[in-house]
Structures are given as structure tokens and as C-alpha cells.
Amino acid sequence: MEEVAVKKTSEIEEKEDPIVVYKDVHKSFGDIEVLKGINLEIKPAEKLALIGPSGSGKTTIIRLLMTLEEPTSGDIIVNGKNLWKMEKNGKLVRANEHHLRNVRGEIGMVFQHFNLFPHMTILENCTVAPIHVKKESKEKARERAIEMLERVGLKDKLHNYPSQLSGGQKQRVAMARALVMQPKIMLFDEVTSALDPELVGEVLEVIRDIANTGKTAMVLVTHEMDFAKDVADRVLFLDKGVIAEEGTPEEVLQNSKNERLQSFLRRFRG
Amino acid sequence: MKWNWETFFDALPFILPGLGVTVGLTFACYLFALVFGFFWTFLRRIPIRTINWTVTWVMEFIRSTPPLVQLFFIYYAWPMIPGIGVALSPFTSAILGLGIHFSTYIGEIYRSGIESVEKGQWEAAKALNFSTVDKWRKIILPQAIPPTIPMLGNYLIIMFKEVPLASTIGVAGILLMANTYGARNWAYLEPLTIVGIIFLLLSYPSAILINKLEKRMNRRFDKEMAFVKEEVKNA
Numbered sequence: 001m002e003e004v005a006v007k008k009t010s011e012i013e014e015k016e017d018p019i020v021v022y023k024d025v026h027k028s029f030g031d032i033e034v035l036k037g038i039n040l041e042i043k044p045a046e047k048l049a050l051i052g053p054s055g056s057g058k059t060t061i062i063r064l065l066m067t068l069e070e071p072t073s074g075d076i077i078v079n080g081k082n083l084w085k086m087e088k089n090g091k092l093v094r095a096n097e098h099h100l101r102n103v104r105g106e107i108g109m110v111f112q113h114f115n116l117f118p119h120m121t122i123l124e125n126c127t128v129a130p131i132h133v134k135k136e137s138k139e140k141a142r143e144r145a146i147e148m149l150e151r152v153g154l155k156d157k158l159h160n161y162p163s164q165l166s167g168g169q170k171q172r173v174a175m176a177r178a179l180v181m182q183p184k185i186m187l188f189d190e191v192t193s194a195l196d197p198e199l200v201g202e203v204l205e206v207i208r209d210i211a212n213t214g215k216t217a218m219v220l221v222t223h224e225m226d227f228a229k230d231v232a233d234r235v236l237f238l239d240k241g242v243i244a245e246e247g248t249p250e251e252v253l254q255n256s257k258n259e260r261l262q263s264f265l266r267r268f269r270g
Numbered sequence: 271m272k273w274n275w276e277t278f279f280d281a282l283p284f285i286l287p288g289l290g291v292t293v294g295l296t297f298a299c300y301l302f303a304l305v306f307g308f309f310w311t312f313l314r315r316i317p318i319r320t321i322n323w324t325v326t327w328v329m330e331f332i333r334s335t336p337p338l339v340q341l342f343f344i345y346y347a348w349p350m351i352p353g354i355g356v357a358l359s360p361f362t363s364a365i366l367g368l369g370i371h372f373s374t375y376i377g378e379i380y381r382s383g384i385e386s387v388e389k390g391q392w393e394a395a396k397a398l399n400f401s402t403v404d405k406w407r408k409i410i411l412p413q414a415i416p417p418t419i420p421m422l423g424n425y426l427i428i429m430f431k432e433v434p435l436a437s438t439i440g441v442a443g444i445l446l447m448a449n450t451y452g453a454r455n456w457a458y459l460e461p462l463t464i465v466g467i468i469f470l471l472l473s474y475p476s477a478i479l480i481n482k483l484e485k486r487m488n489r490r491f492d493k494e495m496a497f498v499k500e501e502v503k504n505a
Contacts, residue, residue: 109397115390129398
């Protein structure tokens, strides 16, 4: 009886090999250590929310994964491959751009300030990477981009420029632009923080839609606690560069005894 | 000395053929500087301190030395250096001398353009996994270069006005032709006036053109205009 149960667990675990693993990851900017040993596993299709006060290191965690910053020490494994290190003559050395490009292809990111390409139309924003990075045909890239823009509700803006859109619309384009690359992991860096309050809803709606339909793993750095509770499978509370609390949304957002977390959450309940 | 219209019309056909050389040299130098400017810009971006320091110093040296001295050096001194010395024609020497001199300025303009591209654009390019070449070709340069076009245009005019320096090493542009005419006929007033008028006639309209271009470039990035254009297109 016990043997069977053990076998079953290991089966599940095998099926659920993590797509991302952080092993004792540290990151310093100058003298300031913003991440002090992060250990973290993200399962395929898992929706993970990172919360915490500003300066807690939550954004840095996903920026390391997107290769926008390089960790000071530790390993990040993406899909079984070491992100920041590569093998050379049997030794692990610092990854070069070629290696980073190979591993980075699995990851997509949506930024706080959208970062759309201002010299391209909405449609071009969503086709330039599929055409030049994934080497898709123009027709196919166009077709998929239109499909994706329709999904985020912007099919009527194909030939507009980003400067002609509202913040919420820009952010939805940014999501479509990331999604057409079909990443296995999507990172959201405080994607509603730069928006007017009345535009937050439409952006969260799209993220909810991605979360419900996609097999994509998602990591959301967010201040939207209610939204995190709704969408996330797991919530991490970052504080002073360490994961201070971790669990289901209920465990972290409602039942935690962690004092720092309590006082952090109180500020959002007003 | 009295103004003599006869001399004026006698000198004009003698000088005018030099205009092709002057304008041709201007564009040749400019093209050289535009291309070579990229060389400086990208050389300075190499993240190795010694290279960066050396390049910065060499650029500073070139900019702080008079172009005339550089011209003389390339034309007269360089051929005398054993081993690497090459004797060049006056025209080629002028392209090299003025082209390299101005490429250091052009390189600075490129740099300012590249620095004006927001950090978020570089990060988005990385997040979408662009190759280095495509990142520059598709994302960075299309945003970095257009705002610098008016400044680049100004340098075309400045260069046009510096090109007569090449007459000192024997490039037969309008200035050398005028000087030659003056020496032969002992009449400098009319031919040199002609040279002045030619420069004015070409520089001034170009400056106005570039000014217009600048206004249009500024508008191109303006939100309101984009909206208006869209409205007009839809109407």
C-alpha cells in the first residue's frame, strides 16, 4: 500500500519536472545585496505571484530570469539548461550571448512601462520578432499576430502607432507581442503599476485569460493582491532579499502569521 | 581697384568647372565621414577599458588638431614615413583628411542618438531574443538615427564650407580656380567674389531646407500629428 503511494508521488513529480529552478541565487548592485540566496522551483504551467515591499528584490528575481541582470552567484536552470553558465572544455564558464539566446527563447516578458517599439505599428510590433527571431514567414507571423491582437481586443488598432494608444491598450499590445513568441514562461513586471486606475481592469482581464487558457508558466510581480489571490497557484512574499513566506494564496494572503507580511498586507487593505 | 564686370564674366566660365570638384569632394568627404562615424561609435562601445580610453583619446586628438594640419600631414608627411607611407592624389588625400576629421563629430552625433534610445527598448529587444545584428538594425538604429538627421545635415553644410581647404594641396575646386585666375590676370576681386556668391547660393538654401526638415522630424514624433494624420486618412 505504502509502496504504491510512493510510486504515485514520484510519478507526479517526474511529470512535473520544474521548468525553472533557482539555486541559492544572490544578486548585488554595488555594495547592496538585493537577493540573498533565492531557492525556487517553478513548475510548467504554474502561476506564481511575487509580492513584497519595493526594494525587496521581487523584480530582480524575474529580471535575472529574463537575462536583463546577471546573478552575482548561484544557478538558474531553465528547462534543464543552466541559464548563466555554459560548458566549455568540461568546465562551467560564464555564458556568452549565443548560449543566452538559446536558453532565453523559452521566456517572454511584459514590462511596467510597456516598451513598445514606437517606430512600428501595433501589427509590426507583434510580427517583427516572429519574422526575424523565429524566422517565420511574413504571412504566418501576420496571421498569428492578428489572431493574438484580436484576443487582447485590439484588432481595430493594427495600423496605429503606440503613441496613439492608451496605457491599457499599450500594455495589451505588449502582452500580444510577448505571446506570439509562444514562450514557456511569461514574466509580468508590475504591468499595471504605470496605468491609470480605470485602465487596470482591462489589463488584468487579459492576464486572467492567458492564465486560464495557456499552458504557459507565469510569474507575476504585482501589487494587485486580490488579483494574485484569484490567479496564482502560489504566492511568494519577498522581504529584504529573501523569500519570507510561501504558499497557496490563502496561506500567504490570509492565514500567515509572519509579522512583516501582515504589516505589508495591511497597507493594501487600508 | 575698380569693380569690372568684364573681368567678372571672363572669370565666371573659368571658375565654374571647379564647382563639380568642390561639390563632388564635399559629398565624397561626407559619405566617408558618415560611414567612418559608425566605426568610432561602435569602437567606443567595446566594453574593454583600454580600447575605450584609446579611442576616446584618438578622437579627441583628431578634433583638437586643425583640419588643415591633418590635410598637410596626409598629403606631404605621410608619404615620407618609411614602410607605411603612401603617396595619394590631392583629391584622395582631401577625402581622407577631411573625412576622418569630420567622422569624429559625426560619430558623436550617432552616439547621442543611440543614447537617446530608452533603456526599455534595449530590454524589450533582449526579451524578444533578437540577435545583436537585428537588435541594431530593427530596433535601435531606426530610433537613434532619425532624430539626428537635422544635425547630420548641418554637418554637410559645414563640410561644404571647409572643403576649400583642399585647394592648399592642389584640389582644383572653385577657390583654386579663382586664385589661379587672379594670379594670371592680377584681378582677385571679381573671381573671389564669384566664389563667395557660389557658396552663399548653395549654403543658404540648404540651411533653410535642413531647418524645414528639422521641424518636420520634430513633428513626426508628435502624438497630436499622428492622430490628425489618422483622422485625415479615415475621413
